[in-house]
Amino acid sequence: MLxxxxxxxxxxxxxDFVSTREPVGSKSLVERHRLGVSSATVRNDMAAxxxxxxxxxxxxxxxxIPTDKGYRLFVDKLAEVKPLxxxxxxxxxxxxxxxxxxxxxxxxxxxxxxxxxxxxAIVQYPTLARSTVRHVELVTLTSERLxxxxxxxxxxVEQRIVELSSPLSDEGLTELRGRLNSSAVGQRLxxxxxxxxxxxxxxxxxxxxxxxxxxxxFTEAVADERSDEKVAIGGTANLVRFGEDFESSIKPxxxxxxxxxxxxxxxxxxxxxxxxxxxxxHEMDYEGLASTAVVTTGxxxxxxxxxxxxxxxxxxxxxxxxxxxxxxVARYVGQILxxx
Numbered sequence: 282m283l284x285x286x287x288x289x290x291x292x293x294x295x296x297d298f299v300s301t302r303e304p305v306g307s308k309s310l311v312e313r314h315r316l317g318v319s320s321a322t323v324r325n326d327m328a329a330x331x332x333x334x335x336x337x338x339x340x341x342x343x344x345x346i347p348t349d350k351g352y353r354l355f356v357d358k359l360a361e362v363k364p365l366x367x368x369x370x371x372x373x374x375x376x377x378x379x380x381x382x383x384x385x386x387x388x389x390x391x392x393x394x395x396x397x398x399x400x401x402a403i404v405q406y407p408t409l410a411r412s413t414v415r416h417v418e419l420v421t422l423t424s425e426r427l428x429x430x431x432x433x434x435x436x437x438v439e440q441r442i443v444e445l446s447s448p449l450s451d452e453g454l455t456e457l458r459g460r461l462n463s464s465a466v467g468q469r470l471x472x473x474x475x476x477x478x479x480x481x482x483x484x485x486x487x488x489x490x491x492x493x494x495x496x497x498x499f500t501e502a503v504a505d506e507r508s509d510e511k512v513a514i515g516g517t518a519n520l521v522r523f524g525e526d527f528e529s530s531i532k533p534x535x536x537x538x539x540x541x542x543x544x545x546x547x548x549x550x551x552x553x554x555x556x557x558x559x560x561x562x563h564e565m566d567y568e569g570l571a572s573t574a575v576v577t578t579g580x581x582x583x584x585x586x587x588x589x590x591x592x593x594x595x596x597x598x599x600x601x602x603x604x605x606x607x608x609x610v611a612r613y614v615g616q617i618l619x620x621x
Contacts, residue, residue: 388513581615
């Protein structure tokens with residue numbers, strides 16, 4: 282374990298390298314930061330940090346730069362994520378609240394994250410499998426045709442046409458609408474399908490075949506996840522500013538960004554909306570991504586995480602600012618989904 286003084290030196294090295302991309306020397310640390318010790322003491326602390334693998338010397342007679350291990354300790358020792366300013370929070374809320382549907386929410390979130398962090402933003406679409414039923418509506422189109430509308434907690438709206446073999450009375454339709462919502466609302470989609478399967482038995486025998494036709498379409502709607510684990514991505518042009526930060530070439534990273542399977546793995550498993558995860562360099566174990574870092578968190582309605590969003594950039598990123606932005610955008614997206 283490092284003592285507080287060495288942690289202070291490491292923190293100063295990380296902050297200076299992130300802002301300048303220049304190897305950091307003991308003299309500049311003493312000049313820029315109030316460390317309260319001499320240059321000789323700072324040199325000794327830097328030697329200890331280097332010996333323990335937290336910093337490295339890229340060239341002879343050069344200053345030091347953080348290693349993945351050093352960034353990891355820096356992130357782990359962040360006392361708290363710096364909150365966004367009131368103006369930043371209002372801008373986020375205003376921008377996201379103008380969204381008209383789930384696709385708009387996702388694409389606005391991507392643009393906003395990329396702009397706030399100047400990194401590559403990635404947002405996973407919520408999948409129906411993780412959603413619950415918020416409301417089911419049945420609308421009469423003709424005497425033998427209904428529109429079934431399924432609204433999920435993820436903000437997705439599924440619409441299906443139900444072709445009936447004969448007309449269903451207004452009373453029967455009202456009863457079916459009520460029983461469907463009573464049985465399905467608040468249930469995860471797989472559970473909702475099971476709960477409504479026995480509904481036809483509760484109706485008059487002459488209405489049972491018609492009810493069964495509606496239930497069949499409802500079951501089909503909840504079973505069709507339709508997400509294909511989709512992701513939206515934005516801000517790839519930001520990588521141009523960091524071209525020199527990648528060990529060999531930016532090409533492997535650009536190729537990875539074109540593969541949604543890789544992006545989903547980079548986002549990781551869905552976590553609680555209150556947990557921000559940071560993976561640095563070789564922690565991701567993907568060839569060509571050793572010089573990158575990913576900051577992610579879950580988002581969803583209330584405390585239920587439906588999907589993941591985050592940013593990807595070089596290991597030399599402003600972690601505190603990126604973590605704050607990812608956390609804030611996820612929180613506001615969750616509020617929008619809860620209010621939808």
